[in-house]
Amino acid sequence: MTTNDSTSPASAPAQPPVPVALLGLGLMGQALAVALLEAGHPTTVWNRSQAKADALVAQGAVSAPTAGDAVRSSSVVIVCVSTYDVVNEVLDPLAADMGGRTLINLTSGTPDEARRSAAWAAEHGAEYLDGAIMGVPQMIGLPDTPLLHGGSRKTFEAQEGLLRVFGGANTYLGDDPGLPLLYDMALLTLLYATQQGLTHAQAMVGTANVSATEFQPLAAGIFHSVLAGLFDTESARVVDESDYATEVSNVSTNQLAVGHIIRTSRELGLPTDWLEPVQAGLDRAVREGHAADHPARVIEYIRPNAS
Ligand SMILES: NC(=O)c1ccc[n+]([C@@H]2O[C@H](COP(=O)([O-])OP(=O)(O)OC[C@H]3O[C@@H](n4cnc5c(N)ncnc54)[C@H](OP(=O)(O)O)[C@@H]3O)[C@@H](O)[C@H]2O)c1
Missing domain, CATH: 3.40.50.720 (NAD(P)-binding Rossmann-like Domain)
Incomplete structure (x- = not known):
C-alpha cells in the first residue's frame, strides 16, 4: 500500500x-x-x-x-x-x-x-x-x-x-525505500515500450516514403485518445479486481490486430521479435478460453509465480 x-x-x-x-x-x-x-x-x-x-x-x-x-x-x-x-x-x-x-x-x-x-x-x-x-x-x-x-x-x-x-x-x-525506483522502473518501462512502438511505426510509414514529421501530428492526436482509454480508472479496476469481463475490445480482437501488425511488418521487412511475446500472451489467452475477456488478462501470465 x-x-x-x-x-x-x-x-x-x-x-x-x-x-x-x-x-x-x-x-x-x-x-x-x-x-x-x-x-x-x-x-x-x-x-x-x-x-x-x-x-x-x-x-x-x-x-x-x-x-x-x-x-x-x-x-x-x-x-x-x-x-x-x-x-x-x-x-x-x-x-x-x-x-x-x-x-x-x-x-x-x-x-x-x-x-x-x-x-x-x-x-x-x-x-x-x-x-x-x-x-x-x-x-x-x-x-x-x-x-x-x-x-x-x-x-x-x-x-x-x-x-x-x-x-x-x-x-x-x-x-519502503525501494518504492521510488520501483515506480521509476515501471514508468521507464512505459516510456521505452512507447518509444519502441513509435520507432517501429515511423519505420513502417517510412516504407511508403511518409516522413516522421508528416506522420507525427496524426499519430499524436490518435494516440492521445487511445492513451486516455488505457489509463482510465476502469482499466486499472479490471486489473486490480482480476475482473476481465468487457464489452469493448477483447482478447480476440487484439490477437487479430497484433497478428496484422506482425504480418505487415514481415511484408515490409521490419523486425517482429519484440512483438512476438505480445502475440504469444494473447494466443495463450485465446487457447485457454478467454477470447472474450479484456486484453489486460495477460497480466496473469506476467506476474511473478504465474503458471
Ligand atoms: N541525467 C539525467 O537525465 C538523469 C535523470 C534522472 C536520473 N538520473 C540519475 O542521476 C544519476 C547521475 O546521473 P548523471 O546524469 O549526473 O550522470 P553522469 O553525468 O554520467 O555523472 C556520473 C557521476 O558519477 C560519478 N562517478 C562515476 N563513477 C564513479 C566512481 N567509480 N567513483 C566516483 N564517482 C563516480 C561521476 O564522477 P566523474 O565526474 O568523476 O566521472 C559523476 O559525478 C544517475 O543514477 C542517473 O541515472 C539522471
Whole structure:
C-alpha cells in the first residue's frame, strides 16, 4: 500500500538554509548543486573529477577535497552518482562518519539496491531517503518537476522543504525505500515500450516514403485518445479486481490486430521479435478460453509465480 502526497511549492513551509553535502557532480549533480546554491543552502560539493566543482565554487559552493570531508561538513548528505555500486564504493569507507546524518540518495538503480542502501544507512545510524528524479537536469528547480521519495515519513517531512528546491512535485510513496525506483522502473518501462512502438511505426510509414514529421501530428492526436482509454480508472479496476469481463475490445480482437501488425511488418521487412511475446500472451489467452475477456488478462501470465 502506498500513500501519495503531492505537495505544491506554494503549500509547504519555506525551508531555512541547511548545510548540505552533495556527492556527485555529473550532469544531474551539477543541476542539483545549482538549485541548492540558488536556494541559499550552504553547499559543500565533492566529485571524483574535482575540476567539475570549479564553476560551482564561483557560485558559492565549497569544494571538498575528499568525499569524507564533504560528508563531515553537513548534517544532510545527498548522493547522485552513476550507479549504486559507485554509491557503495564512495560511502562504504565513510560508514563511521554517517551517524546522526540524513542520507538522501538520488542515484538510479534497482529497488533492492535502494533497500540495501537504506539498511546500510540504518546500520550506521543515519536517516535515509531514496529518491527518483523523473526528469532531465534542465528540469531541476521547476515547479512541475516530479520527484518520487521513499523511506521514513518523518525523515521525508523533515527534508521536504529542502527537496522542493529540486522540483515542485514531490511525492512521498511510503516507508519502503525501494518504492521510488520501483515506480521509476515501471514508468521507464512505459516510456521505452512507447518509444519502441513509435520507432517501429515511423519505420513502417517510412516504407511508403511518409516522413516522421508528416506522420507525427496524426499519430499524436490518435494516440492521445487511445492513451486516455488505457489509463482510465476502469482499466486499472479490471486489473486490480482480476475482473476481465468487457464489452469493448477483447482478447480476440487484439490477437487479430497484433497478428496484422506482425504480418505487415514481415511484408515490409521490419523486425517482429519484440512483438512476438505480445502475440504469444494473447494466443495463450485465446487457447485457454478467454477470447472474450479484456486484453489486460495477460497480466496473469506476467506476474511473478504465474503458471
Ligand atoms: N541525467 C539525467 O537525465 C538523469 C535523470 C534522472 C536520473 N538520473 C540519475 O542521476 C544519476 C547521475 O546521473 P548523471 O546524469 O549526473 O550522470 P553522469 O553525468 O554520467 O555523472 C556520473 C557521476 O558519477 C560519478 N562517478 C562515476 N563513477 C564513479 C566512481 N567509480 N567513483 C566516483 N564517482 C563516480 C561521476 O564522477 P566523474 O565526474 O568523476 O566521472 C559523476 O559525478 C544517475 O543514477 C542517473 O541515472 C539522471
